Amino acid sequence: MADLKDHVNDASIGRLAAAVSRVHPAFPAADFTAAAGRGLEPLALKQRVSAVAAQLAAFLPQPFPHAARVLRDAVAASPLDMWSGWPATDYVAGHGLGHPDDALPTLAALTPHATAEFAIRPYLAAHPERTLAQLHVWAVDPDQHLRRLASEGSRPRLPWASRVPMLADPQLTIPVLDRLHDDPELYVRRSVANHLNDITKDHPDVALATARRWSATGGDGTAWVIRHALRSLVKQGHPEALGLLGFDHGADVAVTGLTVTPDTLPIGGQVTIAFTLTADTDVRAAVDYVVHHAGARGPRAPKVFKLTTADLEPGLPRQVTRRHTFQHVSVRRLYPGPHRIDIQVNGRVLAGAEITLHDDH
Template identity: 85%
Template sequence: MADLKDNINDASIARLAAAVSRVHPAFPAAGFAAAAATGLAPLALKQRVSVVAGALAAHLPQPFPQAGRVLRETVAATPLDMWSAWPATEYVAVHGLGHPDDALDTLSALTSHATAEFAIRPYLAAHPEHTLRRLHVWAEDPDQHLRRLASEGSRPRLPWASRVPLLADPQVTIPLLDRLHDDPEPYVRRSVANHLNDITKDHPDTALATARRWAATGGGAAWVVRHALRSLVKQGHPEALELLGYDHGADVAVTGLTVTPGTLPIGGQVTIAFTLTAGAGARAAVDYVVHHAGARGPRAPKVFKLTTADLAPGVPREITRRHTFQHVSVRRLHPGPHRIDIQVNGRVLAGASITLLDGE
């Protein structure tokens, strides 16, 4: 599988150069392309984006308001894919801060081609009130990309993005989310759910109060609430579970748990099997929790979603899941004992241990 960074390449640079040249014939396309492509090979994705953005800064007309106008006219005339347009948003993030109105106008034009969620962060830091006013305008815009940007760009824990101290206070962005939680577009609602999930990690009580308000409205908010509370559900938070219709203390039992094989190499797979039975009818959120061995002792447990089930009284439900123990980009595995627990409605009801061996 190709690495994402390889999408920032000679072809993506050429597409951007050609698009700018169509609206601004004086743009030195060949010089820009040569500068943008120089030294890309060893660089990571965001480093490549920065190099191309720097080449834009060296070749677009100046001052920034003129460059911003050229970029707006470019995307109005020629649709760009994400890989061609992303460096343009990065250029605005770095070089437009002295001209917030022109910069925000430019980001609003670019975001439907390559999301400006990263590029908006410096403006929230440097021009907070000005930028928040613009986000509220975008939250009412007919363009779903702008509505999503209002939520996604202001997420307190947006992955890959710089942290903005202003956004640590959830009251700054909840009024935005209130406008968007029942948006007609799933694309926007997913961002709202992820934003509220961010808030649950630092301000769970505020997030739960907001979720309760939204849940009472019905419509598309029901999915948003369920997705937004996923981290609290995995933690077994009783109030989050109750809001979603799960009883933390439900009479549910796990029996016959097996995790096989009991010993396997890194890269191997286990089969988790057990029986779930409720003494009375119950709605069950079923997860399994893996306690990984670390280089210096056990790591924090990782919760994996297994299933949800409506259990009839006394009727057993057989559940099976396979889990592969393999390295991923954010977690390298280590040999040693690993424990797998079965968690139902936030309570651990059974567990078993396996041994992971070095080598794949």
């Protein structure tokens, strides 16, 4: 599989150059393509995007309002994709801050082709009132890409994006989400859910109050948003979040017969987790397992994995089995030593077992 950075290449640069030159014949497409493609090989993805954007700034007409009009005309005539369009949004992010009335419509034109969620961040920081007002307009736009931009671009913890300090105040963006939580497009609702999940990490009470308010008036789309938005709190065993989703934190559930086999294995190996759930009354159970990894300097923060949701009936045991592979991933290196696996039901740890990892060589 090709690395993501390899999608920003001579072909993507050529598509961007062709789109611009089609509406602005004076644009030196060949010179831009040669300059933008030079030296890309050692660069990471966002570095490549920035390098192409820098060349776009060098070859587009000046001043910025003229260049912005060219870009709007270009995407109206020649649809771009993520990889050819991203440098254009990056160019607007870096060069249009002095001209928000030209830049914001340009980002609106570009985002259906290549999301402007990163490019909008500098405008939220430099022109907060103007840009927040624009987000409200986009939140009711017929174009789903603009509605999603209103939510995604203003996320307080948007991955890969620059931090915008004012977005730490959730009251600034919740009114935008209020317009979108029952959006007809899953594409938009997923962004709303991720945005509210961001808020749960710093302001759980605000997020829960918002979810309660939405649940009173929203439809099936809102119900999905709330389930997805509260996932971090559910994994933490937050009683109120669990209750809002129909799970009783104090429900009388038993976990019996837990086995984790084998109990000693190499890094890269797999265990089988098996146990039985029982209850004396009807119980809706959110079942997770929690892995406590050994670290280089002692135990690390536990990692919660979603296992299943079960509707338990009295006298009917439910068998649960799951395989888990202990392998290195880019965000988590594994170390030999004791590891613990706990079974968590409706936020309460009800059983656990230890295993031992050893070097895989």
